[in-house]
Amino acid sequence: MRNAAGREIPEVLAGLKKVVPYQGPFAIRPEGRLTGPKIRMEKPRSEKLLKSIDQAIDATGLADGMTISFHHHFRNGDFVLNSVIAAIARKGIKDLTLAPSSLTDVNEAIIPFIEQGVITAIETSGARGKLGRLLTAGTLKRPVMIRSHGGRARAIECGDLQIDVAFIGAPACDLCGNINGIEGKSACGSMGYAMVDAAYADKVVAITDHLVPYPLVPISIPQTQVDYIVEVEAIGNPKGIASGALRISKDPRELLIAEYAAKVIEYSGYFKQDFSLQLGSGGASLAAAKFIKEKMIDQGITASFGLGGVTAPFVEMLEEGLLQAIYDVQDFDIPALQSLKNNPKHQEMSASFYANPHNGGPIVNQLDVVILSATEMDIDFNVNVITDSNGVIMGASGGHCDTAAGAALSIVVAPLLRGRLPMILDRVNTIVTPGETVDVIVTERGVAVNPLRQDLRDNLKEAHVPLVEIQDLQRMAYELAGRPDPIQLSDEVVGIVEYRDGTVLDVIRKPQ
Amino acid sequence: MLKLRRSMMFVPGNNPGMLQNAGIYGADTIIFDLEDSVSITEKDSARFLVRNAIQRIKYPSEVAVRINHIATPFGREDLAAILAVKPDLIRLPKAETAKDIQVIDAIITEAEAKQGFTPGSIKMMAAIETAFGLMNAYAIASASSRMVAIAIGGEDFIADLKTSRTSHGSELFVARAQLLLAARAAGIQAIDTVYSDVNNEETFITETTAIKEMGFDGKSVINPRQIKLVHGIFTPTAKQIQQAERILEAYQTALANKSGVIALDGKMIDGPIVARAERVLAYAAAVGVRKEADK
Incomplete structure (x- = not known):
């Protein structure tokens, strides 16, 4: 059967009692009650x-x-x-x-x-x-x-x-x-x-x-x-647990992408007093912190909260008063975990509080802006962060689709070319985040806004970024690197990509 | 419109990744380098890579190629390969005499004719990197109608002077001033040398501000991160633009009223001041902070 992301999903998949195809980011209305662990009993003064x-x-x-x-x-x-x-x-x-x-x-x-x-x-x-x-x-x-x-x-x-x-x-x-x-x-x-x-x-x-x-x-x-x-x-x-402070990239291409992303935020309509923000921990996504910070200081704007995996640049923003609070599901470097220990405005949270779509409201729903990375993207704005250009698993879903769905503005940053590989394809090998939840794709050669977001298209006309259609970006990449041959896949399903609501968004087929 | 050469970015000709991305950073001019950043063993591969890049990739900036000196075994081969794909600009390193320029001019003239390019469409610039070359700077700058700029090649020049680079730059002051005079006398642009400590933004800004104030038209850069800094320094401020507009307005009003003496805010306005105001506005239009139509 074909799901709402256009993917062919088998009727039966081992490990799933019932295969429910993806129907849209908020289409599923869950029923029933939560589960729980077996009841325990511990006598006083017993030994664990x-x-x-x-x-x-x-x-x-x-x-x-x-x-x-x-x-x-x-x-x-x-x-x-x-x-x-x-x-x-x-x-x-x-x-x-x-x-x-x-x-x-x-x-x-x-x-x-x-x-x-x-x-x-x-x-x-x-x-x-x-x-x-x-x-x-x-x-x-x-x-x-x-x-x-x-x-x-x-x-x-x-x-x-x-x-x-x-x-x-x-x-x-x-x-x-x-x-x-x-x-x-x-x-x-x-x-x-x-x-x-x-x-x-x-x-x-x-x-x-x-x-x-x-x-x-x-x-x-x-x-x-x-x-x-x-x-x-x-x-x-x-x-191996936590690195020294993660530093902003010095790679000029990542910095250029980050600068475009920061401009997109500035002109999006969401860059206002008390907005909220999540940044990824890698390359261009983290580097955006540098430019957003400058804009916040210039315009006298502070954010209500920062979210996510926490890194040193984010902690600096908290300490400088640019973020009023950080909600933290994991820490990437030593300054982040020291901040969690010492700063009362740095709040630990569970993965459910962070991103579970079926509770009283995860904090991703309060998110105004998220910047996410990508392995591959396609002309429908779908994003793959799990399989590589050979179809092999080499990444993790993480909070990608959760924050993209929750945030009012989800920005995906990625280079248009990695080596000789174009990163915007006709269709990504594996969908992890459906295109309807991705608002803007930012590359070093242009910024494409999802046609579903006419409001953003209008707002970004003044942003001094090279606005193009996603097809134009793909064409630029193909002109430089050629059209990649499709990955030859077998029928054998080796992975199931479950959407955050429990439906099947995609399957990973074994490459031939 | 004024041709801007605020930032001339060197890109090593033997690095395919850098060639591919050279156009995305907004440099006024990209200089693909076949000379010092390319080792002897890579000269031929760099030449072919740069040729193919110019042929296949549409760069939004002016495209220059720094060839090896025409007296080396590589210079003529560089020209033979590169001229066929019509770069905007050929940059000669270590120019010392007008003859150096004339030899290349003749080769370009021949190539233009052979390829059917508009005569004179491929421009030239030269870098002065020795004391001897500096003594001949005006002759070099005016040696060909193709010449659009001369630059100072700081590191070689300083070695030739038998001194070393300082943070205050006094060792280059005379050379910069003399180069600038030669460029202005010949009616072409003057470009400053690279600053190679890319992580020292503070000194880079100080140096770029200083050469801009001296009158230079631009600076060579070796890292895309330096481009924005240079452009920031070379872009007229809103206040400067506004003042220039007021000067021209006062000047035009005075002309219309046939009034002899023109004053603005108690200061006399005369020919050079009007010319400077016009230059500020032309520059503002060229860098896009003021639309031509606003004039």
Whole structure:
């Protein structure tokens, strides 16, 4: 069947009870009740601290066929996921569904356990490198399920993704299981993604390298949600968890794109006192901070809040009074996590608060402006951030489609050409964010406004940016680099891209 | 309209990525370099890359090519390849005599005839990079009707002077002044040298402001990030434009009234002041901060 994004979706997909095609960003009216974890009971003065991960695995009753989860706040410094899965494998447990909030390069270490059948299904935001290639090869028993951060929170809360055991790397944890992410040698800042797992998993194991006496303050994940605690030597490598301050790019092309994006914001009609803003952490998206800041200072405008993955340039804006508050689902660098620890205007939030479309209102709905990156775009404004030009999984859905849908103005920034590859195609290989939620595409050679946004087209006439049609951008790219050959795909579905509301937006087919 | 050469951006001729993107930054002139930024072993590949880029890519800026000196084994080969695709401008490095210019002029004249290009349509500029060259600057600047600008090549020049670059720039002051005089005497533009510490914006701005005040028409840049800074300095302010408009208005009113002495805000307005005001407005129109129609 063909969905509303124009994609051909199989009637039946392994891993989905019912295939509901994407129907538009807000077309689905959810029904029913939220799910919840099994009821717990803890007697006074009982002991949660166990001696080892092995012991914790036994205590949770983990068995063949269950679903386990992890968070990715430690990024490439994570030790938890790999060590827990190795321990599970040693016990001979098989056929697990692995449902981390995302996978990073460091998680390549689990490839042998996928090949041995310890893990036979994966539901996550994305994967890169060898792991991405493995998932694209169709090694799993069923297609990998790709969800956005908001979509994952929704799936957990409504029971689409039922987690049996959540293993939570805890930078600081007390003897009753209260957790925060801002203390200890493996501090990662916000625990936003893990909060949802903790609240809904049947069993929750906190794994920490910074066990403190009771009580820990502040608390990000409360003791009421934690069953067991294991102390280990190290849960991560601090160097891989958070980098030094992320700096604004010096790449002239990224700066040019960022400058155009900032002008688009300035003239969009949304650049007003108390507007709100989210920036990505990469290249041109982050560089836009520099130009937006200049405009805010020049025009005496301050923003009500900044949102998202938090980086040093954003923290500087908070400290300079340009942002009144930051809402933080994850931290990318050391200044960001220090700010979360020290600045009361820097507020931690869960992935559900951030972006779940099926709750009382995620904060992305309050967002005026978001700047997002892209791998590929197409003439219908659809964006792909998951598969590369060979059709191989090499990225993550993240909060891309969540913020694009929530924000009043969603701007996608990307170079028109990467090497010899045009980045605006007839149709992207995989849709992660539907074009109807993308308002403006900004490249170094021109700015294209979605025809659905006539208001923006009018406003941007005065913006001193090279306004063009999306087809013109594509033509410029093709003139320079030629028309790319389409990726030859087989019929085998190796991935499902679920939209944030639980419908099927696209599938990833195995390249031939 | 005034031909602006505020920013002349060097682009190494052997870097395909940079050639592809050279047009997006808004430089007044792009200079594809076949000379110092290209090693001996890459001279031929750079020449072909630049030729193909000019042929295939529509650049929104003036396109110049810095060839190797005509006395080297590469200079004539550069011209043979590049002239066929009709660059706007040929830049000769290390010009020392009028003869250097005349030799190239003759080669260009021949190529224009052979290719059927309008005679004289390919322009020239030269960089003065030695004390000897500077002594001949006026002769070089006026050696051909193709000449539109002379530039100072600072690093080589300073080496020839046996000194080094300073932040205050006094080592280049005489040379800059003399180059400017030669350019003005010949009726062509004067372009300042590059500033290579691209992360030091503060000194770059100081230096560019100083050469603009001396009378230079533009500056060579080596990084796209420097373009906006140069343009900012060369663009007349709203206040300057307004003042120029008032001067011309007062001048025209006086002409209409046949009044002999013209004054504005208690200051006398005479020929040079009117000429300067006209130049400010022409410049403002050329950089697009004031439309021609507003005049």
